[in-house]
Amino acid sequence: MLDKMKKLLVRNTLKTGLAIFATVLAGSSLASTVPQILKEHCNRCHLKEGKLQRIDGLRKSPEGWDMTIARMYLWHKDQGALEISREDRRALVKYFADRQGLAPEEAAPYRFLMEKRPSSQDVVPDEDLAQMCARCHSFGRIALQRRSAVEWEKLIHTHLGQFPSIEYSNLGRDRNWKELALTQVAPKLAKLYPAETPAWKSWKARKHAVPTGKWRVSGHRPGMGDYAGYLRVEASGKDHYQVSYVLNYADGNHMSGTGQSIIYSGYEWRGDAVIGNQKVRSVFALSADGKQLSGRWFLREADEKGASFSAVRDGNEAPASIVAVFPSLLKAGSEAHLSVQGVQLGAAYELGAGIKLLSVTQKNANEVELTVSVAEDAPVGLHSLKAKDSGAEIKFAVYKQFDSVRVEPEYGVARLGGGTIPAVTAQFEAVAYLNGPDGLPGTADDIRLGYVDASWSVDNHDEKARAEQDVKYAGVMETQGLFVPAVAGPNPARKGRSNVGDLSVNATVAEGNGSKRASAHLVVSVQAWNKPPLR
Ligand code: HEC
Ligand code: HEC
Structure with a gap:
């Protein structure tokens, strides 16, 4: 019975395709080497004249690689494709995403798709492409890939072979879909998303930052409010990390937890953690200079529930900054207690016209509490809370009434x-x-x-x-x-x-x-x- 359940579980993970996260056995010693995995799982169909035909030259996001690799078994098992273990699959995704990934600026416009932002709308360059290519899946799935004109054509042939109804279903039967796809869409995509770009060339050549160290985080979780906190990252293998989070919500809730993360393509952070009692996934991007980490985390079982996330370096070496102030909306003619969250915070602050600083309590370099009085005639709108010593600042708002x-x-x-x-x-x-x-x-x-x-x-x-x-x-x-x-x-x-x-x-x-x-x-x-x- 247990065995049966285990098998079912394996099958389910293959189908849903999320091996890129780091849940179990990250960097396990049981894992085979990439050449062994390729030999066992891929070469028989793809290796010809020393090249991995249909694989070399393509570039994709980690999710894109993961989906293709999962698809090989599902589509081609009759021709001998073998079921691949989670660890091997993740090792291949890592291998290909590092060698044939996307540069940060190439992935940037479609991060919302990888981050699974709920109620976000697809971005399509023009109406033709929307009708031809974005009626079954998002256009983002396409825009997060790079390939030559020939490879875009082959992908269209794959579609025709696998889904013949593509020519007869809505937005297919009213036109010569195949001809348009091959003569107009493929060349257009090859121009928009070519295999080789200066962006990827220079990204691949540069030395990539690593995320190890202490981070000061902040974000907003719809339904629960703003939070600030801490993230600690320790290396557990090349591009593999042990992480721990502490999140303090503005409403007084505290949550903490630990997990693992992997960095793909030199900047694509994918993590799994248990925070509070919830299993969460994180999809972040590490900035090129290694000074910022940003993206979204969400519940593993319900990805619409999640939070925006951004982090800056913490500690004595890090530059001063203010990452959050709670509350950030003050009423004119009131007194308020503010909690300032940041890095290397001092004890002297300016809040702008009409706002008097009554007291400062420095808890530590990361947290300072202010008591302020907001004059009845304080200017409404956005103000700056500014640290006098470092110049670090953050916006907050003053209102008399909402319009x-x-x-x-x-x-x-x-x-x-x-x-x-x-x-x-x-x-x-x-x-x-x-x-x-x-x-x-x-x-x-x-x-x-x-x-x-x-x-x-x-x-x-x-x-x-x-x-x-x-x-x-x-x-x-x-x-x-x-x-x-x-x-x-x-x-x-x-x-x-x-x-x-x-x-x-x-x-x-x-x-x-x-x-x-x-x-x-x-x-x-x-x-x-x-x-x-x-x-
Ligand atoms: C049994 C044969 C077979 C095996 C084994 C196999 N593939 Fe494929 N692969 C195909 C065929 C056929 C296609 C073209 C149709 C398609 O895209 O599914 C393909 C297409 C691809 C593509 C191009 C898809 C695209 O983006 O258009 C990639 C990448 C790929 N395979 C990677 C792999 C990797 C990595 C492995 C090993 C884990 C593997 N394949 C194992 C048969 C196989
Ligand atoms: C009739 C529905 C349909 C249309 C129209 C369609 N696709 Fe797809 N496409 C699919 C399905 C189904 C899959 C793969 C199945 C999956 O999601 O696992 C897919 C997969 C893909 C992939 C991922 C393949 C991989 O291995 O990385 C890309 C890229 C893609 N389509 C591009 C396009 C382009 C370009 C067009 C327009 C020329 C297009 N699609 C039109 C249904 C469609």
């Missing part, structure tokens, strides 16, 4: 759950704004003040939703702006329709004697049947 509120994200997607497929929740937040110089809400010069508490509700988005009673069936809006979708499946009460819905999300923010309202759009869609590393 408007917006809901983020403006357009959210949640997915029904059911059976073995968990629901995908959608987290909303309310953000307060000032109108800015033009005096009008909703324009480009509005000043973003920060997150504010709200009470939440949902409504039917339009007439059709009203007629179908989407609010009643699609799920529940919880108090903190978290929408939890209903279960999937034909619902007899809806004449067999599933519990999908088209909703408006409403936030009401108390303001003085009144309140401000704002809305967003939420689509509650069908289950996420599979969650590939890159959608």
Whole structure:
């Protein structure tokens, strides 16, 4: 029984394809060497005249390599491709991502896809490419690869061979898909995403920074708020690290944990850790100078739940900086206690016109507490909190009243759950704004003040939703702006329709004697049947 379960587990990991994270046995001594793995798993089909045909010359993100390697067994097992262990697969991803990866600037526009940012929208260079190539998967999956014109053509042939319906399905049958793909799309992609670029050439040639040492971190977790903390990184092998996190949320919650991380392509950090009691994954980029680490971490079982993350070097050698101040939104005519989080902090601060510093308590070089009084007539808008000795600074906001509120994200997607497929929740937040110089809400010069508490509700988005009673069936809006979708499946009460819905999300923010309202759009869609590393 146990054996059977183990086998099932192996199969599942292969399918979902996340070997690039560092959970178990990172750098295990059991692992075979790369030439052995290639010999056992790849050469038979790919090695010809001393070259790995179809492999040499391609460049991909770690996720891209992982998906292709997982695909070899799934698609070509009938021709003799062997199931590959997690460790071997990870070793190959490492090998190829280092030799044939993407330069930081090549991956930058599509990091949101690797970071699994929820409710983010795909970026497509033009409408033709959107119709031809981004109707089954994201365009980002393509833009995170580099290859020659011939290799782009071969990929199109692979599509035609594997998915013949590509020519007959929607946006395929209204045109000569094959001819357009080969004569127009392939050359266009070869220009946009060529195999060889100066960016990769120079990135590959340079010496890469390592992340070992102490870091001072900060970020925002939708639904839970801002946090600041510490990360410690120790080498456990080449490009393999043991890490420990301490995260202190602005609301007083503390969490800590440990894990492992791997760096691919000289900067692509992929980590697994247990923080608090939750298994989390981290997708960060290490800056070229090794001074910053940034990206997103998310729950392993629910990647829509996560937090932005950025880190700077900590310790005596590191430059002074302020990474966060809690709270960062102050009301005119009030007294406030501020917690300043940073590196090499001193005891002297400036807060700008109308704000008086009443007391400073230095806890240590990383944390200082300030008591301030904000005058009734302090200028509203953004202020700078500035360390007098080092010049390090961070923005905070002062308001008398909010001019408007917006809901983020403006357009959210949640997915029904059911059976073995968990629901995908959608987290909303309310953000307060000032109108800015033009005096009008909703324009480009509005000043973003920060997150504010709200009470939440949902409504039917339009007439059709009203007629179908989407609010009643699609799920529940919880108090903190978290929408939890209903279960999937034909619902007899809806004449067999599933519990999908088209909703408006409403936030009401108390303001003085009144309140401000704002809305967003939420689509509650069908289950996420599979969650590939890159959608
Ligand atoms: C049984 C034969 C077989 C084995 C074994 C095999 N491959 Fe493949 N591989 C193929 C075929 C056929 C294609 C072309 C169709 C496709 O892309 O699946 C291919 C395509 C590829 C591509 C190009 C995909 C793209 O991006 O267009 C890569 C990269 C690749 N293989 C890597 C590997 C690696 C690494 C291994 C070893 C873990 C491996 N293959 C093992 C048959 C095999
Ligand atoms: C009919 C649906 C469909 C269309 C249209 C489509 N693809 Fe795909 N594509 C797929 C599927 C399915 C996969 C691989 C399966 C998976 O996700 O594991 C895939 C995989 C890929 C991959 C990853 C392959 C690898 O091994 O790295 C790339 C890159 C890609 N497609 C590019 C394109 C391009 C370029 C176009 C337009 C010419 C395109 N796709 C159009 C369905 C489609």
